[in-house]
Every structure is written in structure tokens, then in C-alpha cells.
Amino acid sequence: MAGKEVSVLLLLAVLGCGSGGKVLVWPADNSHWLNMEHILQELVVRGHEERELPIWEGAYKIAQKILQMKNITKMICDGVVKNETLMERLRASTFDVLLADPLSPSGELVAEKLGIPFVYTFRFSMGNTVERLCGTLPAPPSYVPTTLTSLTDRMTFWQRLKNILSYTLQDFIFHYVLWASWDQYYSEVLGRPTTLCETMGKAEIWLIRTYWDFEFPRPFLPNFEFVGGLQCQPAKPLPKEMEEFVQSSGEHGIIVFTLGSMVYNLSDEKSTVIAKALSQLPQKVLWRYKGKKPETLGSNTRIYDWIPQNDLLGHPLTKAFITHGGTNGLYEAIYHGIPMVGIPMFADQHDNIAHMVAKGAAVQVDFNTMKTQDLVDALNTVIYNSTYKENALKLSKIQHDQPVKPLDRAVFWIEFVMRHKGAKHLRPAAHHLTWYQYHSLDVLAFLFICTATIVFILFKCCLCCCRRCGRIAKRKKE
Numbered sequence: 329m330a331g332k333e334v335s336v337l338l339l340l341a342v343l344g345c346g347s348g349g350k351v352l353v354w355p356a357d358n359s360h361w362l363n364m365e366h367i368l369q370e371l372v373v374r375g376h377e378e379r380e381l382p383i384w385e386g387a388y389k390i391a392q393k394i395l396q397m398k399n400i401t402k403m404i405c406d407g408v409v410k411n412e413t414l415m416e417r418l419r420a421s422t423f424d425v426l427l428a429d430p431l432s433p434s435g436e437l438v439a440e441k442l443g444i445p446f447v448y449t450f451r452f453s454m455g456n457t458v459e460r461l462c463g464t465l466p467a468p469p470s471y472v473p474t475t476l477t478s479l480t481d482r483m484t485f486w487q488r489l490k491n492i493l494s495y496t497l498q499d500f501i502f503h504y505v506l507w508a509s510w511d512q513y514y515s516e517v518l519g520r521p522t523t524l525c526e527t528m529g530k531a532e533i534w535l536i537r538t539y540w541d542f543e544f545p546r547p548f549l550p551n552f553e554f555v556g557g558l559q560c561q562p563a564k565p566l567p568k569e570m571e572e573f574v575q576s577s578g579e580h581g582i583i584v585f586t587l588g589s590m591v592y593n594l595s596d597e598k599s600t601v602i603a604k605a606l607s608q609l610p611q612k613v614l615w616r617y618k619g620k621k622p623e624t625l626g627s628n629t630r631i632y633d634w635i636p637q638n639d640l641l642g643h644p645l646t647k648a649f650i651t652h653g654g655t656n657g658l659y660e661a662i663y664h665g666i667p668m669v670g671i672p673m674f675a676d677q678h679d680n681i682a683h684m685v686a687k688g689a690a691v692q693v694d695f696n697t698m699k700t701q702d703l704v705d706a707l708n709t710v711i712y713n714s715t716y717k718e719n720a721l722k723l724s725k726i727q728h729d730q731p732v733k734p735l736d737r738a739v740f741w742i743e744f745v746m747r748h749k750g751a752k753h754l755r756p757a758a759h760h761l762t763w764y765q766y767h768s769l770d771v772l773a774f775l776f777i778c779t780a781t782i783v784f785i786l787f788k789c790c791l792c793c794c795r796r797c798g799r800i801a802k803r804k805k806e
Contacts, residue, residue, distance in 0.1 A: 350421060350422065350423045350424050351423065351424065351425055351426070351427055351742065351746070352418065352421075352423040352425070352426045352427070352438075352439075352442075352444070353426070353427045353428075354426060354427070354428040354429075354432065354434065354435030354438060367427070367449065367535075367558065367735070367738050367739060367742070401432070401433060401434060402434075402513060404434065405433075405434035405437060405438075405513075405517075408434070408438055409434075409437060409438060409441050409517050410517075415441065415442070418438075418442055419442060423442065423444050424444065424445075424745075424746040424749070425444060425445050425446065425447060425532075425742060425745050425746050426438060426439040426442070426444055426445070426446040426447070427446070427447050427449065427742065428446055428447075428448060428449075429448065429449060429450045430448050430450055430453065430458050430462070430528055430531075431450055431453060431458075433510060433524060436527045436528050436530065436531065437514055437517060437518075437527060440518060440527055440530070441517070441518070445532045445745050445749060445750040445751075446530070446531055446532065447531065447532055447533045447534075447535065447741065447742055447745055448528075448531045448533070448534045448535065449535040449537065449555070449738065450534075450535075450536070450537065451536070451537045451538065451655050451676065452475055452536070452538075452676070453475070454475055454476060454498055454501075454502070456472075456474055456475060456495075457498055457499055457502045458502075458525075458528060459534070459552075461499065461502070461525055462525040462526075462528035462529045463528070463529060463531065463534055463549070463551075463552070464529065464549070464756055464758035464759055464766070465534075465547075465548065465549055465552060466546075466547040466549075467495075467546070468546075468547075469488065469491045469492045469495055470483075470488055471483065471544075471546070472544075472546045473491055473544070473679075474491055474494045474495050474498060475498075475676060475679050476494070476498070476676070476678070476679065477490060477491060477494050477679070478678045478679055478681075478682040479491055479682070480544060480682060480683075480686040481544035481545065481546070482686075507523070507524050507525065510523075510524040511523040511524055511525075514527055529759050530759075531551075532551065532745045532750050532751040532752070532754075532755075533551050533552075533553060533741045533742075533744075533745055533751055533754070534551060534552045534553070535553055535555045535738050535741065535742075536552055536553065536554050536555065536556070537555055537556050537558065537655060538554060538556040538655070539554045539555075539556035539557060539726070539727060539730075539734065540554070540726060541556070541557075541662055541723040541724075541726040541727045542556055542658070542659070542662070542683055542723075543556075543683075544683070544686075549754075549756055550754040550756075551751055551754035551755055551756075553737060553738070553741050554734070554737075555734040555735070555737050555738040556655075556659060556727075556734060557659040557662065557663055557727050557734050558733075558734040558735040558737075558738055559656060559659070559660075559735075560638070560659055560660055560662075560663035560727070560734075561638065562642060563638060563639040563640075563641070563642025563643060563664070564636070564639050565639070566636060566639055566640070566643065567636075570614070570635075570636075573612060573614070573630060574612065574614075574640075574643060574645055575645070576612060577611060577612035577645055580610040580611045580612070580647075581611055581612075581645040581646060581647040582611055582612045582613065582614060582640070582643070582645050582646055582647065583606070583609065583611045583612070583613045583614070583646075583647060583648045583649070583650060583707065583711075584614055584635070584637065584640045584641055584646055584648075584649050584650070584666075585606070585613055585614065585615040585616065585617075585649075585650040586615070586616035586617075586635065586637060586650070586651065586652075586657065587616075587617075587651075587652040587671065587673070588651075588652045588654045588657070591652065591673065592618045592619065593617070593618055593619025593620065594617075594619055596620065596622075598695075598698075599617075599619060599620065599622040600622050600623065600624050601698060601699065601700050601703070602622070602698075602703060603622035603623075603624040603625040603626065603629065604622075604624040604626075604700045605700045605701075605702075605703035605704045605707075606625075606626060606628070606629045606703075607624060607625065607626025607627075607628065607629065608626075608700075608704055609628065609704070609707060609708075610628075611628065611647055611648075611707075611711070612628050612629075612630075613626075613628060613629040613630070614630055614632060614635055614640060615629055615630065615631050615632065616631075616632055616633070616634060616635045616637075617631045617632075618633055637657065637660060638660045638663075638664075641660050641661055641663075641664045641666050642663075642664045646664070646666055647666075647667075647711045648666065648667055648668065648669060648707055648710050648711050649661045649666045649667070649668045649669070650668070650669045650671065650703075650707070651668055651669070651670060651671070652670075652671055652672060652673050652677050653670050653671075653672040653673075653676075653677030653678070653680040653681040653684075654677065654680070655676070655680060658680055658684060659727075661720070662689075662720070662723045662724055662727050663724060663727055663728075664724065665717070665720045665721040665723070665724035666720055667689055667690065667710040667711070667716035667717050667719070667720045668681075668684055668689060668690035668691075668710065668720075669690065669691050669692075669693060669703070669706045669707055669710055670684060670685070670690050670691070670692045670693070671692075671693050671695050671698070672692070672695070673695050687719060687723060688715060688716065688719035689716060689719045689720040689723055690710070690716070691706040691709050691710055691716070692706075693706050
């Protein structure tokens with residue numbers, strides 16, 4: 329087997345279903361894959377027979393390294409769509425749907441080549457560009473903040489100006505930096521003029537990994553479904569040694585601290601600042617950290633390579649959660665009603681924490697300028713100011729008060745697309761309009777021309793009348 333095909337097969341996971349349908353999965357990476365994995369596990373529980381080409385666990389680590397290389401995504405896609413043997417094998421498998429993340433291009437291209445419907449699952453794109461331009465999702469910039477701005481839905485004039493400029497800049501980046509080469513590539517592969525965005529727009533269902541406990545109110549389309557918190561579940565018992573440490577906290581309780589799986593260590597300066605702050609607290613702290621043990625680490629703090637985050641957040645003695653702002657961790661905190669101290673570092677984390685701050689369930693600390701007292705003050709605020717706990721519990725009630733669980737909703741819509749071979753009845757007609765038709769610019773231009781023509785005619789008529797009246801008056805004087 330060719331090396332390129334091997335790398336492709338390492339990145340393809342397949343779910344088979346005996347009596348129902350078959351799902352082809354185009355995997356994503358990091359937290360995007362973790363969310364997709366929960367959906368796949370539920371499909372297996374519901375009677376689907378899972379098989380992978382080969383086992384994903386080893387492939388995931390390889391893929392993480394490979395995807396760091398330039399143009400690797402196109403190489404992987406080449407290995408699929410330009411490998412007729414592999415494509416024939418996939419066609420012969422008669423898949424009913426493909427599950428993909430739009431932030432990892434090519435899944436929709438494979439679906440198009442195979443002639444099968446596809447479903448997206450993701451949080452959001454930079455600038456909400458994919459959802460707006462490809463999914464035709466309405467996003468009035470007056471109250472729908474773009475990503476990477478840390479804005480909320482309540483904006484001042486200058487914030488609205490910033491928001492519009494951010495939308496414009498990020499759209500430019502997508503169109504002329506990130507998408508330009510993909511448009512040509514997709515056209516070559518499909519043998520007809522097309523674009524990446526046009527192909528993405530054919531998604532039957534968009535599973536958005538948020539909910540109204542997290543989102544600000546905004547318009548959505550019928551083929552956009554909220555599945556935020558699909559990975560959340562009741563807490564399970566802690567390991568014995570960890571439970572003993574938690575119980576030793578007494579009435580003060582514990583603090584759960586993690587900066588996510590992508591931050592393995594910190595500078596000595598930062599870790600010293602954090603450890604010193606934690607040592608001043610009466611609570612016991614469980615810190616997920618793989619870096620060098622700080623010299624200022626207090627006796628109340630224990631460092632772990634890994635912690636059962638969901639189980640700790642669901643423990644009755646947990647008082648606060650220190651988080652970088654990853655969506656998965658935030659939703660587990662929301663699910664269990666735990667107030668947060670956010671230390672966002674990159675990507676969507678600043679926006680995520682901004683949402684929690686706006687909803688009164690978190691306090692944000694600047695990672696770059698953070699001092700020991702800043703972290704101490706933030707923790708004391710969310711622990712001893714009862715409004716933060718109350719607001720966190722309100723969000724938790726909203727998360728729990730749903731007619732259908734998020735995971736069940738996600739699986740339902742995937743199976744819906746399988747049963748009906750798509751969901752075209754949910755797609756808005758906006759997909760068939762050009763950008764100027766969508767914004768009614770042609771209609772506005774027509775109305776402007778008509779108005780201008782009428783005004784011009786009236787002006788000419790008035791001018792003629794004035795001239796005629798002037799001539800008549802002149803004759804009378806003569």
C-alpha cells in the first residue's frame with residue numbers, strides 16, 4: 329500500500345451499521361475530535377457496529393504530528409479523492425452520511441465525490457465566517473459579536489465599529505488567504521467551477537456545540553441544531569487517594585485547576601506566581617500540570633498529570649474551577665453549576681470566557697500580566713461572592729432543562745439525515761442567491777434608479793415650467 333494511502337487510512341474512521349445505515353467519519357483534531365467521539369460512542373451504543381481503518385488511538389497521535397506539516401491536509405485529501413481504488417472501496421461500502429468538522433477541510437469534498445449527504449459538528453469558525461458565508465446564517469453585526477473580539481451582544485458605538493471591522497477583516501482572511509487555493513483545488517477535483525464555501529454550504533445539518541446557557545440570543549436557521557454539553561454526564565466516584573485528599577479540605581472545599589491538554593508546562597515565573605497564589609488559599613487545590621514543580625507550591629496543592637475533571641467538578645466539595653476557557657471544560661462546569669476563574673490564552677478561549685463573565689458566572693484574569701494577588705482576588709470573588717455560584721447554578725438549570733439531551737439530539741439528526749437521505753427541506757433559499765441578491769442590493773439599486781429617474785423627470789418638468797413661466801412673464805412686461 330502506498331505511503332500516502334496509509335496516512336489517509338490512519339485518518340479515516342468508519343462506523344458500520346448492519347440493519348440501519350453506515351457513517352463515514354472525517355476526523356478532526358484535539359477537542360474537536362473529543363466531541364465527535366462522544367457522538368460516535370453513542371451511535372455504537374445504539375446498535376452500530378464500529379470498525380476503524382486502523383485503530384484511531386494510535387492514528388490520532390500520528391495525525392497530530394503530521395498535520396503540523398505544510399499542506400498536509402491537501403496531501404491527505406489527495407490520498408483519498410485521487411486514489412480511485414480507495415474511492416471505489418468507499419463507494420462500494422454505500423455509506424449513508426459523512427460526519428465532519430468544517431475546520432478540517434476535505435470531508436465535504438469526499439462526500440461530494442461519493443454523492444452522500446454530510447453533517448457538520450463544530451463550535452464556531454473564526455469570524456463566524458463559515459457559518460455566515462457558507463451556511464448563510466444571519467449575523468447582524470449590531471448585536472452578534474464576531475469571534476476573537478471578546479465582545480458581547482451589548483455593544484457601544486465603538487464596539488459595534490470594532491465588530492464590523494473584525495467581520496470584514498476575518499472575511500478577507502478567509503477569502504483571500506485561507507480559501508483561495510482551496511477553491512481552485514475543489515474545482516479541479518470536481519471537474520467544474522466551484523468554491524470551498526459553496527461545497528461547505530451543502531451540509532445538511534450543522535451541529536453547533538453550544539446552547540442558550542452559553543450563547544447570546546441571535547437568529548438561527550432550522551438546519552442548525554444546538555448540542556452544547558453533549559459530553560457532560562453525572563460525576564463518578566473519585567479514586568481513593570484523590571477522594572481522601574478532597575475530603576481533607578473540610579468545610580473550605582476544593583478548587584479544580586487545569587489549563588487544558590495543549591498546555592503542558594509554564595515558564596518558571598508563571599508557575600511560581602500561580603503556585604504562590606494557590607498556597608494562600610484555605611481550599612485544597614487539584615492542579616493538572618506536567619511541568620516542573622514550582623518552589624512556591626503550598627501543602628494545600630497537589631499536582632497531577634491527569635485529573636478526572638468532570639468527576640471533580642461534580643463533587644459536592646468543589647468551590648471553583650480555574651480554566652483556560654476550552655468549551656468542553658466550560659460546559660462541564662456549567663453542567664455541575666461551578667463558578668469559574670478564566671485564564672484564557674489563545675484561540676476562542678477569550679471569547680468563551682467573555683461569555684461566562686457576561687453571564688455572571690466567571691471572573692477573568694489576564695495571563696500575561698497576572699500577579700499573585702490577582703489570582704487570589706479572583707478566586708476569593710467567585711468563592712465568597714454568592715452571586716457567582718447562583719449564576720452558575722442558573723446556567724446549570726438551563727442546561728439540564730431540555731426536552732432532549734444534547735447527545736440524543738446530535739445522534740437523532742445524524743440518523744434523520746441517514747433515514748431521509750438528506751435534509752434539503754431545512755436548507756434556506758439563501759443558498760441559491762448571489763451575495764448581492766442575498767443583501768437585496770439589486771433591488772435597492774433598481775429602486776434607487778427608479779427614484780433617481782422620477783426625481784430627475786420632476787426636476788426637468790419643474791425647470792421647464794419655471795422657464796415657461798419666466799418667458800410668459802417677460803412677454804407681459806414687454
